[in-house]
Amino acid sequence: MKKILSGIQASGTSHIGNYFGMIKPMIDMQANNDLFAFIANYHAVTSLNENISEHTMNMAINFLALGLNPDKCTFWVQSDVKEVLELYWILSAYTPFGLLERAHSFKDKVAKGIPANHALFSYPVLMAADILLYDANIIPVGKDQIQHIEMTRDIAIKYNNKFDNTFVLPEFQVDSNVATVPGVDGAKMSKSYNNTIELFMSPKELKKRVMSIQTDSIPLDKPKEYKECNVYNISKLFMNEDELELLRDRYRSGTEGYGHFKLSLLESITNYFEPFYEKREYYLKHTDDVRDILKSGATKASSIAKNKMNTIREQIGLIY
Numbered sequence: 001m002k003k004i005l006s007g008i009q010a011s012g013t014s015h016i017g018n019y020f021g022m023i024k025p026m027i028d029m030q031a032n033n034d035l036f037a038f039i040a041n042y043h044a045v046t047s048l049n050e051n052i053s054e055h056t057m058n059m060a061i062n063f064l065a066l067g068l069n070p071d072k073c074t075f076w077v078q079s080d081v082k083e084v085l086e087l088y089w090i091l092s093a094y095t096p097f098g099l100l101e102r103a104h105s106f107k108d109k110v111a112k113g114i115p116a117n118h119a120l121f122s123y124p125v126l127m128a129a130d131i132l133l134y135d136a137n138i139i140p141v142g143k144d145q146i147q148h149i150e151m152t153r154d155i156a157i158k159y160n161n162k163f164d165n166t167f168v169l170p171e172f173q174v175d176s177n178v179a180t181v182p183g184v185d186g187a188k189m190s191k192s193y194n195n196t197i198e199l200f201m202s203p204k205e206l207k208k209r210v211m212s213i214q215t216d217s218i219p220l221d222k223p224k225e226y227k228e229c230n231v232y233n234i235s236k237l238f239m240n241e242d243e244l245e246l247l248r249d250r251y252r253s254g255t256e257g258y259g260h261f262k263l264s265l266l267e268s269i270t271n272y273f274e275p276f277y278e279k280r281e282y283y284l285k286h287t288d289d290v291r292d293i294l295k296s297g298a299t300k301a302s303s304i305a306k307n308k309m310n311t312i313r314e315q316i317g318l319i320y
């Protein structure tokens with residue numbers, strides 16, 4: 001069985017772009033793979049200085065509510081397995097400065113105003129440690145992370161050149177079926193653009209958000225184009241082909257306006273996420289259960305990490 005591993009940065013809220021782009025594909029993979037999923041709270045230190053602890057719990061609760069099954073995967077918080085920091089340091093010695101200098105993500109983040117500190121610069125080395133520590137084969141990521149996986153391979157090759165076959169060379173997997181989920185303004189849905197539909201909003205907030213989706217201004221009694229319509233494109237994520245055909249007929253009919261289509265979308269979103277609310281409420285009230293799940297995930301991850309680090313410590317000369 002292939003080992004699939006991915007990290008999720010702890011952030012305040014998740015939106016339907018995160019859900020279809022990353023959360024759902026990971027949850028779907030737990031059935032037939034050996035899945036390793038962790039909350040990257042050390043990585044969050046590089047750009048998010050406040051509320052990391054709250055965000056970590058929030059992200060864990062969302063994953064569990066949405067269907068991540070801790071009995072079928074290994075789910076933990078990055079900082080509960082300290083070996084990753086030791087490997088990060090050792091790998092730093094196998095990471096050419098020029099390799100890090102070429103990282104797009106570092107340049108983008110600095111351009112956005114995040115301070116150019118050393119943790120941000122060496123972020124890809126910690127990511128390499130996350131992956132190589134567990135001998136992961138496949139890393140499902142968004143497009144923006146591809147370069148980081150390539151850097152991980154480069155670092156692993158450099159180390160393997162000295163100590164043969166120590167690290168598995170990982171491959172990235174980008175799901176091309178999930179097109180970028182558009183936001184309410186039609187641009188990529190992203191928390192940086194303030195155009196998101198968040199998961200687990202109250203019914204009132206959700207309605208407000210859906211009704212704010214931007215459309216053209218073709219009047220109610222004229223046929224409308226669905227292909228470029230943001231309401232239709234978001235509906236595609238929630239409706240099956242029969243429902244979409246019905247929706248397309250309604251666009252063509254010239255008897256309804258965008259407000260009606262938005263209400264249908266609202267109903268679909270509500271029905272889709274409805275089953276997850278109850279579980280979320282449960283975990284919100286039982287955070288000790290969440291901690292127990294994460295701690296037992298960390299125990300599983302730790303035993304792999306400890307083994308791997310023993311080999312590496314011996315190779316490097318840290319055992320005397």
Ligand code: ADP
Nearest residue numbers: 017018021022141142180181188189190191192
């Ligand atoms: P944001 O852009 O809101 O800051 P992140 O960068 O934290 O989101 O992304 C977390 C994960 O969600 C990544 O794996 C990313 O590829 C995925 N993701 C984010 N936005 C979208 C989107 N609009 N469509 C598809 N996937 C997305």
Ligand code: TRP
Nearest residue numbers: 005006007008009040043127130
């Ligand atoms: N950098 C990734 C992101 O921002 C999160 C992450 C941290 C990660 N370590 C990882 C993803 C290891 C895959 C593998 O989305």
